[in-house]
Amino acid sequence: MKLETVEQRHKFIDDMVKKAFAFEESLIHDPEHGDDWAGAMSTVENLVTIEEFIRTEQIFLDTFGAMEEIRTHDDSGKEIALNIVNDSLLEFIDTILLRRVEFAHDRLDDWDFVTEGGVKFKKSFCRKLNTLIKTYQDIYDL
Numbered sequence: 001m002k003l004e005t006v007e008q009r010h011k012f013i014d015d016m017v018k019k020a021f022a023f024e025e026s027l028i029h030d031p032e033h034g035d036d037w038a039g040a041m042s043t044v045e046n047l048v049t050i051e052e053f054i055r056t057e058q059i060f061l062d063t064f065g066a067m068e069e070i071r072t073h074d075d076s077g078k079e080i081a082l083n084i085v086n087d088s089l090l091e092f093i094d095t096i097l098l099r100r101v102e103f104a105h106d107r108l109d110d111w112d113f114v115t116e117g118g119v120k121f122k123k124s125f126c127r128k129l130n131t132l133i134k135t136y137q138d139i140y141d142l
Helices: 006-027 031-069 075-110 116-139
Strands: none
Touching (some): 075 116
16 A cells, blocks of 8 residues: 555554454453453554544645645745744654654554464554554655
């Protein structure tokens, strides 16, 4: 899946949330695999937060786009305002969104899943989170 647009990244993380939730639900009534259930639950919580941050990224981009369309007599003032929004977006991506994706990855990577399904879940989702981290670093030149 391509992750070049916010919409693609949103769909990517939304699909991850659905799959992680389904995995969590599959373990909810299995007391022997409570650790795997807790790891999946933690992952779902982190992914939901990331999904909300991607929505915020979209708000920044929509705001920037709307501001670009404004006709003004003072192009320098418009440029200053656009730079403020762009700089704020970059700061948000670097210090909030990307850090949360890294946190989610590290938390998942450190979790000791015991079931075969849990180990596969961990491996697959760590790989996907790494892809998302790399995508953000590339897109925003971080």
